[in-house]
Amino acid sequence: MPKFRKTDKTAELELLYRNLCELHKDAKINMNPDVKEQLQAESTKHKGVGGGSLLTAELRQAAKELRESKDIVIHRADKSDLFVILNRSDYFDKVDSLxxxxxxxxxxxxxxxxxxxxxxxxxxxxxxxPYIPTLHSLRSTDEFVDILRNTAPQGKLASLDVESLxxxxxxxxxxxxxxxxxxxxxxxxxxxxxxxxxxxxxxxxxxxxxxxxxxxxxxxxxxxxxxxxxxxxxxxxxx
Structure with missing residues (x-):
């Protein structure tokens, strides 16, 4: 789980409250008069941290050794819950070249x-x-898979990437x-x-x-x- 940061959570909830007030002012929503107090109470809660772990002692030790290794760099993959393990010197060389x-x-x-x-x-x-054209956009991988299953498009499917996008x-x-x-x-x-x-x-x-x-x-x-x-x-x- 990511480290709990009370300041970040409070800021997020304050921003949410301001947005709700604007929607209420424009008569787009009806807002409960107690919502401010409810959000303030929510900002003090520390959820989703602690509890049991699916990792065995051996796996936790292996993760600790990977994290402390001076020869590798571990980063979360872009737009994914996967992690990437890179050689540290190669990683720094690539960054410096940019x-x-x-x-x-x-x-x-x-x-x-x-x-x-x-x-x-x-x-x-x-x-x-709201102004972004959506005709050629997808909201998720699941939506893309549904299109492939339901429409059976003809031709070849290709994936294009851009270097240093x-x-x-x-x-x-x-x-x-x-x-x-x-x-x-x-x-x-x-x-x-x-x-x-x-x-x-x-x-x-x-x-x-x-x-x-x-x-x-x-x-x-x-x-x-x-x-x-x-x-x-x-x-x-x-x-």
Whole structure:
């Protein structure tokens, strides 16, 4: 289980309460007058941690040895509950090679504030999601499997991947596509904020968001002209 962080949980519940209040104000929902007290009580609860374990003593010892090994790196796989075990030196070499691209990363001399855009990014995600075209999108792997089973499509099925996807995205172009869809949607009205404000918010979350690197040998960040993503690499060691 992930480590319980009361501050994070409290912040999440406060954000939920504000969203509920907005929906109630717009007459989209009816809200119980006790909901604020209920959410406050929920913020103090520490659920899903502790209890029994399916691991034997031998498996726990093996996991401990893997975690403490200096020769490997263990990370959760992207969009999956699986874990990936990598050779540490290969992993650091690959990460460092990405940072050599000066068009995307710029060295800095001091660390920025940690995760300054976290809540902003979550708000933006909720704001722009309704405007995202869904004609060629899938919500889950299960939906894809259902399509294959029920429609029996003809032809060949292929899977395409992109090398270093996030650092190769044309962010400025993507921002303009988002703005075009949000403020010129066929059926939905635009959000209650100016276009230039949304543009600035998107740019902050994509070009000024710090990231912590595990090697701890450099500090990099953008924005600079032409830079797509920003990155902060801690000098305090692996994270």
């Amino acid at each position: 940072f050599q691209d000066s068009s995307k990363f710029l060295q800095i001399r001091r660390s920025p504030i940690p995760t300054p855009t976290y809540q902003l990014a979550k708000q933006l995600n909720d704001l722009i999601t 996030f650092s190769n995205l044309p962010v400025e172009e993507t921002i303009q596509i988002i703005l075009q869809n949000v403020f010129n949607h066929n059926s939905l009205p635009p959000p209650k904020l100016p276009r230039d404000t949304l543009e600035k918010m998107l740019r902050v979350c994509t070009k000024e968001a710090p990231f912590r690197c595990p090697s701890g040998r450099h500090e990099l960040v953008s924005p600079v002209p032409g830079v797509y993503f920003s990155m902060w690499i801690s000098v305090k060691g692996p994270s």
